[in-house]
Amino acid sequence: MDIRVYLGRDWQRLGFNCWALVREIYAAERGQDLPLVPVDPDQYRDLLHAFAKHPAHGLFEPCAAEYLAVAALSRHGVGVDHVGVWLPDDGGVILHNDRHTGVIAQPPAQMQREGWQVLGYYRLRDMS
Numbered sequence: 001m002d003i004r005v006y007l008g009r010d011w012q013r014l015g016f017n018c019w020a021l022v023r024e025i026y027a028a029e030r031g032q033d034l035p036l037v038p039v040d041p042d043q044y045r046d047l048l049h050a051f052a053k054h055p056a057h058g059l060f061e062p063c064a065a066e067y068l069a070v071a072a073l074s075r076h077g078v079g080v081d082h083v084g085v086w087l088p089d090d091g092g093v094i095l096h097n098d099r100h101t102g103v104i105a106q107p108p109a110q111m112q113r114e115g116w117q118v119l120g121y122y123r124l125r126d127m128s
Contacts (some may be wrong), residue, residue: 001029003087003095009103017041018083019051021097022070025085029068032124034059041099048079060122065092069121073111086121094118 006025011017018041023034039050051057063069065086071094073082084096093105108118 001025001087003089003105006095006103007105009097011097011099011102013041013099016097017099018097021095021103022083022085025068025095026124030124044081047081051080051083059124061125063121063123065121066123069123071096071108071121072119074117074119075115080119082116 006021009016009021012020019037023036026032026034035054035056037050037054037056039046041047060070065071067086067088069086071084071086072080073084073094073096075081082096082098084094087093087095087105089105091107093107094111095103095105097103106114111118
């Protein structure tokens, strides 16, 4: 996967946000169409509950950090409010789309220094 395709792209509130990046990567890299989770990222309370209540939540299961695992992240420590994709490049980075920076790749330790918490990693369940 060439992450340069994604790096530097701008975050868009109702367009290209963190979940849209994950969906795009899964479509391009795995040929899997993940469902849209319609939520306004500016409505924080709705954001915290949107994924947990959405059918897409049932598609995933916890895993160790592995190629293209979805990283569940939190800025405030109260619940998942951001997602990214784990890549093993350079010792491991999370490719994510942040409202302030756009798409960037950061090691989890750097993200933690900036106030992010990695709450877990998730992969698609084997539905066969």
